[in-house]
Amino acid sequence: MDSSGTGFARWRRGNRVEGRESFRTRGPLVLVLTWLSCVSTALGHGGLHEQILRMNERLREAPGDGSLYLRRAELHRLHRDFEAAWKDLDSADQFGGNEAESTLCRARIRFDQEQWAAVEETLAPLRAPAKVKKNAEILRAKALGKLGRWGEAAAAYVRGIELHSDPAPDLYLELSQCYLQHRDPTPHKALLALEDGLRRLGPIASLEQRAVELEIRLEQFDRALQRVDRLRAQATRQERWLAWRAGILLAAGRTPEAQHDYARALSAIENLSARQRHTRAVQSLESQVRTALQLIQIENPP
Numbered sequence: 001m002d003s004s005g006t007g008f009a010r011w012r013r014g015n016r017v018e019g020r021e022s023f024r025t026r027g028p029l030v031l032v033l034t035w036l037s038c039v040s041t042a043l044g045h046g047g048l049h050e051q052i053l054r055m056n057e058r059l060r061e062a063p064g065d066g067s068l069y070l071r072r073a074e075l076h077r078l079h080r081d082f083e084a085a086w087k088d089l090d091s092a093d094q095f096g097g098n099e100a101e102s103t104l105c106r107a108r109i110r111f112d113q114e115q116w117a118a119v120e121e122t123l124a125p126l127r128a129p130a131k132v133k134k135n136a137e138i139l140r141a142k143a144l145g146k147l148g149r150w151g152e153a154a155a156a157y158v159r160g161i162e163l164h165s166d167p168a169p170d171l172y173l174e175l176s177q178c179y180l181q182h183r184d185p186t187p188h189k190a191l192l193a194l195e196d197g198l199r200r201l202g203p204i205a206s207l208e209q210r211a212v213e214l215e216i217r218l219e220q221f222d223r224a225l226q227r228v229d230r231l232r233a234q235a236t237r238q239e240r241w242l243a244w245r246a247g248i249l250l251a252a253g254r255t256p257e258a259q260h261d262y263a264r265a266l267s268a269i270e271n272l273s274a275r276q277r278h279t280r281a282v283q284s285l286e287s288q289v290r291t292a293l294q295l296i297q298i299e300n301p302p
Contacts, residue, residue, distance in 0.1 A: 048079045066097030070105065077109050085109055100128035104136050111139060119143035134163035138171065145178060154178035169204045172197030176210060187214050205231070212244070221252035239268035239282070243289050250292070255300060262293050 055072040062068060073088035086109070092102050107122040123140040126133070137160030144153035157175040161167045172193055179190040191214040197207050208231055215224035225248055232241035246261035269277060269286045276282060 048075055051075050052079065064095050066092045066095035069095060070097045070101055073102075073105050074108075077105060077112065080112065082109050082113065098132075100126060100132045100136075104128075104132055104139070107136070107139055107143075111143060114146075116143045116146040120147065130163050134160050136160075137163065141174070141178075145174070145181070148181075150178045150182040154182075167197075167200070169197060169201060169206050172201075172207055173210055176214075187217055190214055191218065203230075203234075212248075216248060216251055219252075221248055224248045237268070237272075239265050239272070240285060242268060243285060243292075246289075246292070250296070255296060259293065259296050259300075262289050262296070265289050266293070 052072060052075050055068060055075060059065070059068050059072065069088045069092035073085045073092060076082070076085035076088060085105070089097075089102050089105060091097075093099070103122060103126055107119045110118040110122060120140055120143050123136050123143075126136050128136060137156050141153045141156035141160060144150075144156060154175060157171060157178060161171050161175065164171070176190040176193045179186045179193065191211060194207050194211045194214070198204065198211070201207070208227060212224045212227050215221070215227065225245060228241055228245050228248065232238060232245070235241055242261050242265035246258045246265060249255075249261060250258035266286070266289050269282060269289070272282065277286075
């Protein structure tokens with residue numbers, strides 16, 4: 001998400017062109033969404049190289065072990081040496097490696113190569129035990145999403161999540177997105193998917209944040225406020241949550257309360273230490289809060 005305020009700037013340009021859209025109806029949502037973000041991690045190639053060398057040693061000791069070829073094929077895939085991975089998969093099949101795991105690895109290679117249709121074709125007929133099937137269903141769901149087949153993708157996500165004993169929160173976010181991307185978007189289903197994740201996994205910040213976004217979209221402002229207040233009660237710093245709360249109040253048409261919470265957010269920012277206040281995130285938030293207060297004053301003169 002855009003945390004630099006450019007999303008808000010785009011809203012202002014659009015507002016000038018359209019001439020009719022008020023800050024109350026669109027601005028708050030933009031402000032809320034700019035504060036949602038996600039992070040990702042990746043496995044370093046150095047560690048993979050060492051693991052491959054160790055697997056080479058094990059295969060020299062047991063050259064007919066199909067399971068070792070499967071494990072090395074996956075390491076080659078992660079290292080993006082796809083030619084070596086294919087060769088190991090052929091050897092795994094030759095020496096009795098697990099057929100379902102081999103099929104899943106082949107599908108992962110095709111996914112890495114952005115061959116979305118080939119992934120779906122590879123996995124659709126797969127019959128496998130739950131420990132393989134759960135990952136196959138999720139991979140197939142991702143490929144179906146890439147193909148724009150959102151309804152089928154959602155169904156595959158549901159099956160995969162049900163098979164996981166401890167599904168990652170991102171799976172619920174991706175399932176929720178499928179319901180929103182469908183040609184007939186169903187934000188209610190998207191919200192229910194997030195609620196299912198929260199019931200199963202407990203209070204996960206990323207799921208709570210996306211739920212607030214959907215509650216604003218559905219104009220369930222009281223529920224959104226209650227959710228933000230729960231999150232705010234657990235936070236040691238208040239400026240971000242007060243600004244978020246103000247945006248929801250403004251979208252709900254409760255301008256005086258919104259103005260009050262924006263002012264509280266600004267006060268909280270001003271009371272931060274110099275080191276905390278001069279971070280990029282806080283400076284962006286302060287800019288957005290000040291702009292919101294200015295626009296409220298413009299649209300609601302004394």
